[in-house]
Amino acid sequence: MVDKKKNEEEERKMEEKNRKKEEKKKKVEEMKKKKKKKKREEEERKRKEDEEKEDEDKKKEEEKKKRELEERKRKEEEKKMQEEEEEEEENREEEERKRGRGGEECGRGKEEDEGEEEGEGGRKKMKEKKVEEKK
Incomplete structure (x- = not known):
C-alpha cells in the first residue's frame, strides 16, 4: 500500500x-512568435x-521640374514680348522717318536702302545696332 502511494505520488x-516543462516550452514559443511578429x-x-519618403522625393522632384518648366516658359514669353516690343518700336521709328523725310526716294530711309543691299542680314544688323544702342 505504501509503495502504491509512493508510486502514485x-x-x-x-x-x-x-506539465510545467510543457508550459515553459509554450511560453518560449509564444515569446519567439511575438519577437518574430514585432x-x-x-x-x-x-x-x-x-x-513614403521615396514618393515624397519623387513628388518634390516633379514639382521642381514643373517650376523650372514654367520659369523657362515665362522667360521665353518675356523674351518674345520684348522682341515684339522692339520690333514695334523699330516699325514706329521707321514710319516716323518715312513721314519726316517727305517722300524722299519713295519714302525709304537710308538705313533701309543699306539693308536691302545686304539682303535680310542687313535688317538684322540694324536691329542688333539698335538693341546695342538701347543698352
Whole structure:
C-alpha cells in the first residue's frame, strides 16, 4: 500500500514536472512568435516609411521640374514680348522717318536702302545696332 502511494505520488510529481516543462516550452514559443511578429511589423513600418519618403522625393522632384518648366516658359514669353516690343518700336521709328523725310526716294530711309543691299542680314544688323544702342 505504501509503495502504491509512493508510486502514485512520484507519478503525480512527474506529471506536474512534465506539465510545467510543457508550459515553459509554450511560453518560449509564444515569446519567439511575438519577437518574430514585432520584427516583421518593424520591417513593414520601415518599408512603408521608405516608400513614403521615396514618393515624397519623387513628388518634390516633379514639382521642381514643373517650376523650372514654367520659369523657362515665362522667360521665353518675356523674351518674345520684348522682341515684339522692339520690333514695334523699330516699325514706329521707321514710319516716323518715312513721314519726316517727305517722300524722299519713295519714302525709304537710308538705313533701309543699306539693308536691302545686304539682303535680310542687313535688317538684322540694324536691329542688333539698335538693341546695342538701347543698352
